[in-house]
Amino acid sequence: MKNWVFILIFCTPLSYALAKNIVLTIDDFPMGDGPLYSLEERTDLYLKALEKQDCSAVFFCIGSHCKEEISLSCLSKLSDKGHEIANHSMNHWHLSSITLKDFEKEIKETENLLKPYSTFKKWFRYPFLDYGNQFLLGGSTRKTVQGFELLKHLQYKDAYVTINTFDWHLNERLKKSIAQGRQVNYDKLKEVYLSLINDWTDFYLELFDTHLKKEFTHTFLLHANDLNALYLEDILVLLKAKGLNFVKGEEAFEKNELSKLVSPSQRTQLMSKKPKTLDIKAIDEILEKGNVFTR
Numbered sequence: 001m002k003n004w005v006f007i008l009i010f011c012t013p014l015s016y017a018l019a020k021n022i023v024l025t026i027d028d029f030p031m032g033d034g035p036l037y038s039l040e041e042r043t044d045l046y047l048k049a050l051e052k053q054d055c056s057a058v059f060f061c062i063g064s065h066c067k068e069e070i071s072l073s074c075l076s077k078l079s080d081k082g083h084e085i086a087n088h089s090m091n092h093w094h095l096s097s098i099t100l101k102d103f104e105k106e107i108k109e110t111e112n113l114l115k116p117y118s119t120f121k122k123w124f125r126y127p128f129l130d131y132g133n134q135f136l137l138g139g140s141t142r143k144t145v146q147g148f149e150l151l152k153h154l155q156y157k158d159a160y161v162t163i164n165t166f167d168w169h170l171n172e173r174l175k176k177s178i179a180q181g182r183q184v185n186y187d188k189l190k191e192v193y194l195s196l197i198n199d200w201t202d203f204y205l206e207l208f209d210t211h212l213k214k215e216f217t218h219t220f221l222l223h224a225n226d227l228n229a230l231y232l233e234d235i236l237v238l239l240k241a242k243g244l245n246f247v248k249g250e251e252a253f254e255k256n257e258l259s260k261l262v263s264p265s266q267r268t269q270l271m272s273k274k275p276k277t278l279d280i281k282a283i284d285e286i287l288e289k290g291n292v293f294t295r
């Protein structure tokens with residue numbers, strides 16, 4: 001399906017509200033080779049899509065993935081093109097299940113690996129968006145507060161997310177289907193994925209509009225995987241057509257207008273509200289109904 005058809009279908013009246021600033025963030029970089037693309041091919045595809053759409057992105061990196069030569073050369077490519085590089089911890093552990101001392105080590109060791117890159121920024125994206133308050137994993141409200149204090153002490157900004165996605169689950173389904181030798185209908189996969197991106201974006205924009213009633217810079221979460229190497233440009237086209245204006249990470253994380261409108265705990269509470277389709281079972285049903293993966 002052509003992009004304009006998506007635009008026609010998805011641009012509801014809500015989408016024509018005032019233009020909103022948004023930062024594209026891509027987590028878990030650099031992820032190793034996937035079934036469709038190598039790390040290098042994927043990086044080149046992201047760069048091509050970003051250049052074509054004149055967008056900048058912030059890549060949140062996992063330190064333990066940034067040790068091999070190929071990873072370092074991909075990081076250089078991103079940085080040379082002006083994309084920002086930021087901290088996503090060393091081992092991608094849940095804050096709830098580790099000590100604050102380990103949390104500090106996770107941040108500092110990753111910083112040492114990333115700071116040679118000219119576009120490195122002291123912005124931290126919590127792995128799994130776990131702010132340390134997941135009780136079942138050993139977290140507590142106190143730990144969340146201590147985590148924020150530690151970030152501040154280390155002169156880091158919290159790289160908040162306002163538009164969450166489950167792109168990672170669609171990518172897992174794609175990987176599994178390829179491994180099982182199933183047929184992938186890529187036109188249908190694109191249709192389903194963009195439709196979900198559209199639903200998720202509308203949901204969060206409306207959620208924040210309703211509760212905060214003020215403009216601020218949104219942040220959009222994707223992950224460094226094959227799925228986004230396939231469709232990043234389509235996502236950017238779709239979001240732009242919805243009136244979203246891509247800006248650099250500074251607009252969100254340095255100015256952080258959001259923190260003036262809502263406290264981190266209120267924000268976490270707000271983000272606990274989810275669109276119905278931001279759910280593994282719901283996505284599986286949609287993929288099934290759309291005949292995306294067949295025998």
Ligand SMILES: [Zn+2]
Binds near residue numbers: 027028088092127128
């Ligand atoms: Zn992550």
